[in-house]
Amino acid sequence: MQYLLMIYAAESENPKPGTAEHDKMMQGFTELAQDLEAKGLMKGGNALDDVATATTVRVRNGKAQTLDGPFAETKEQLGGFFLLECKDLDEAIQYAGRIPSAEFGSIEIRPVISCGA
Amino acid sequence: MLQTSKDQPEAAVEKIVREEWGQVLATLVAYVRDFSLAEDMLQDACVSALEHWPKDGVPKSPRAWLLQTARRKAIDRFRRQANFETKRAELEILTNLEQQIRPVEEDTVAETIPDDRLRLIFTCCHPALEEHARVALTLRTLGGLTTPEIARAFMIPEITMAQQLVRAKRKIKVANIPYIVPSPHLWPERIESVLTVIYLIFNEGYATSSGNQPTRADLCHEAIRLGNILLSLVPQEPEIAGLLALMLLHDSRRPSRTNRDGNMVTLEHQDRELWKQDHIDKGVDLLQRALLMSRPGPFQIQAAISAAHAQAKSYEETDWHEITLLYGKLYKLQPSPVIQLNAVVALSFAHGAQAGLTAMAELDAHGELAQYQPYHAARADLFRRAGLKEDSVAAYRQALEFTENAAERNFLEQRLVEILE
Numbered sequence: 001m002q003y004l005l006m007i008y009a010a011e012s013e014n015p016k017p018g019t020a021e022h023d024k025m026m027q028g029f030t031e032l033a034q035d036l037e038a039k040g041l042m043k044g045g046n047a048l049d050d051v052a053t054a055t056t057v058r059v060r061n062g063k064a065q066t067l068d069g070p071f072a073e074t075k076e077q078l079g080g081f082f083l084l085e086c087k088d089l090d091e092a093i094q095y096a097g098r099i100p101s102a103e104f105g106s107i108e109i110r111p112v113i114s115c116g117a
Numbered sequence: 118m119l120q121t122s123k124d125q126p127e128a129a130v131e132k133i134v135r136e137e138w139g140q141v142l143a144t145l146v147a148y149v150r151d152f153s154l155a156e157d158m159l160q161d162a163c164v165s166a167l168e169h170w171p172k173d174g175v176p177k178s179p180r181a182w183l184l185q186t187a188r189r190k191a192i193d194r195f196r197r198q199a200n201f202e203t204k205r206a207e208l209e210i211l212t213n214l215e216q217q218i219r220p221v222e223e224d225t226v227a228e229t230i231p232d233d234r235l236r237l238i239f240t241c242c243h244p245a246l247e248e249h250a251r252v253a254l255t256l257r258t259l260g261g262l263t264t265p266e267i268a269r270a271f272m273i274p275e276i277t278m279a280q281q282l283v284r285a286k287r288k289i290k291v292a293n294i295p296y297i298v299p300s301p302h303l304w305p306e307r308i309e310s311v312l313t314v315i316y317l318i319f320n321e322g323y324a325t326s327s328g329n330q331p332t333r334a335d336l337c338h339e340a341i342r343l344g345n346i347l348l349s350l351v352p353q354e355p356e357i358a359g360l361l362a363l364m365l366l367h368d369s370r371r372p373s374r375t376n377r378d379g380n381m382v383t384l385e386h387q388d389r390e391l392w393k394q395d396h397i398d399k400g401v402d403l404l405q406r407a408l409l410m411s412r413p414g415p416f417q418i419q420a421a422i423s424a425a426h427a428q429a430k431s432y433e434e435t436d437w438h439e440i441t442l443l444y445g446k447l448y449k450l451q452p453s454p455v456i457q458l459n460a461v462v463a464l465s466f467a468h469g470a471q472a473g474l475t476a477m478a479e480l481d482a483h484g485e486l487a488q489y490q491p492y493h494a495a496r497a498d499l500f501r502r503a504g505l506k507e508d509s510v511a512a513y514r515q516a517l518e519f520t521e522n523a524a525e526r527n528f529l530e531q532r533l534v535e536i537l538e
Contacts, residue, residue: 001293088295089245090303111292 002043002112003092005082009105010075011050028100036084036095045082076105083112126171133170133179134163138261139346141183143233146240146296149191152258152286161194162187234259235350236296238343242311243294250285251314252321253278259346260339270336271321308351312360312416315343319364323371337368348403358407359417362400366423369396380531381524385432397427418447437467454485462495470502490519494529501536509536 015021029047036042054070070077079101086092089109096107138159145155162183176182241254253271256262262270268278288294299307322336344361351357373387404420422443429435444460457480465473477499486492497512513533520526 088293089243090295090297090299093245094303109292 001086001088001114003084003086003089004110004112005045005084005092005096005099006078006108006110007080007082007099007101007105008076008108009079009101011077011079013104014079014101025100028098032095032098032100036082041085041095043083043085045080045084047080048078051077079105127167130167130170130175133175134166134183135261137180137183138163139234139237139259140232141180141187142258142261143237144184144231145187146237146258147233148188150296152289153283154191156258157194158187158191159183161190165190232350234346235298238311238347238350239298239307240289240294240296242307242314243289244306244310245292245294246285246288247281248314248317250281251310252317253282254285255314255343256318256339257282259343262339308354308356311347312356315340315347316360316364316416318343319367323367334371337364337371340364341368353410355407355410355412356414356416358403359414359420362404362407363416363420363423365396365400365403366420366427369393369400369427375524378527379524381522381528383528384426389431392427397424400424400427413446415447415450418443418450422447435466437463441467454480454483455489455491458486458489458492458495462499465499465502470499473499474503488519490516490525493519497532501532506536 015025033042033045051070054068056067056069056071058065058067082095082099084092084095086095089111092109096102096109099107101107141162142155142159145158146152149155149158165186166179166183170176237258238255241258242251246254249271253267256267256270257264264279264282265275268275271278318336319340322334322338322340341361341364344357344364348357348361369392370384370387372393373389373391374382376382400420401424404417404424407417407420422440425436425440425443441460441463444456444463448456448460461473461476461480464476477496480486480492481496493512493516497509497516500506500509500512510533513529513536517526517529517533520529
């Protein structure tokens with residue numbers, strides 16, 4: 001079954017590009033993604049641009065409202081995601097623990113509802 | 118055929134059903150991979166047992182009988198439902214039950230049925246479940262306690278308890294929490310979660326922070342029973358033996374912890390003649406075997422502290438130097454202010470109240486325990502022993518502010534009266 005692993009971290013906590021920490025983090029992501037690809041577990045995933053680029057849309061009474069900013073103003077923001085095929089929650093937890101951002105942020109794991117099929 | 122007790126056949130049957138509940142449920146969950154469904158199946162089988170056993174006698178293997186009946190009842194139930202609405206998932210389970218699983222013959226000896234309880238414990242205590250839900254689920258599935266019983270024991274509304282259980286069972290199913298004994302790299306985190314759940318059950322029974330009954334023996338017995346089961350399944354894990362030793366040693370003092378009026382009696386004033394010697398012997402023996410494995414852990418150290426108390430002939434003869442050292446070791450593994458508080462108290466008995474007050478100053482500075490009743494009670498006692506009457510009275514009054522337990526309140530008020538006299 002599929003799990004969505006959502007990476008939450010305060011953007012200020014992210015290692016800055018050009019630093020050794022940033023290089024190490026990016027290398028960690030690359031290795032993890034390669035491993036997941038090789039095992040055929042990677043169903044999707046990417047990093048997201050920062051929340052300053054976020055746009056939120058609502059439709060109320062048939063009228064669309066478009067707003068600047070994220071849906072919720074919280075310290076930790078969604079910064080990226082992995083969509084994985086895992087045999088159970090333990091396997092998903094194991095890969096969540098290998099996401100480099102888990103060391104300063106948090107990874108939320110949600111089972112994906114399988115529709116149709 | 119075994120004969121049930123002639124006087125109360127129902128009670129005897131209920132006892133057997135209760136003892137078999139955890140094992141049978143564990144096997145059923147392995148069959149159908151669904152906690153709620155397995156529970157319904159077992160419930161049906163138990164109703165049938167209560168109907169048949171008192172008049173026909175208890176079968177040779179109650180476990181095999183319950184398994185077989187649960188399986189048959191489930192098939193009947195699915196067949197009836199399938200006529201009206203054909204649910205794919207349920208049909209799949211039905212096929213499994215009918216074909217893939219070798220039926221358990223009613224004369225099967227219980228020993229030949231694999232024991233799935235370890236998987237069940239690990240699933241119920243999975244860290245992805247909320248802590249209270251883990252406790253409730255463990256009591257429900259392994260202990261066979263009913264939801265109202267658990268709600269009563271934890272003094273929360275039945276409906277809240279039922280909702281917690283439903284939510285936890287749904288998460289196990291939907292998030293696919295595996296029904297397995299975790300792999301070695303997950304073992305340390307997972308076994309810690311299991312031990313914590315069992316100790317929470319014990320503590321809820323041993324020292325409750327609200328209500329008027331200072332101990333609720335049933336929860337203590339259940340926690341000890343679960344500890345015994347776990348130890349029999351994993352004899353090579355020293356922390357399991359350590360936890361069981363700790364619970365037995367604590368529990369050995371239960372008869373002396375309250376007096377006839379229901380007031381709490383401190384260790385110092387307990388009648389040591391009342392301590393349950395068989396519990397102490399078993400606890401000490403388990404602890405020694407655990408320590409021989411040379412993998413110390415927090416439960417083994419706490420058990421060693423409890424054993425030092427249990428083996429002292431009188432309060433005065435307690436080996437406070439040993440206890441102070443043990444608290445120091447424990448603090449290294451679990452640096453919490455509560456453990457530091459205990460270390461200070463032990464130190465004050467080894468080296469005097471003044472030394473205790475000096476060590477206490479560090480805790481006072483941190484202020485983390487400002488709302489913790491035992492902290493104020495310990496300070497009050499240190500001031501009293503050091504002859505600082507006014508400071509002692511003030512600290513007892515603060516302790517009273519933070520107590521929710523009537524027995525504790527009586528004890529503190531009594532102390533306050535004694536000082537003011």
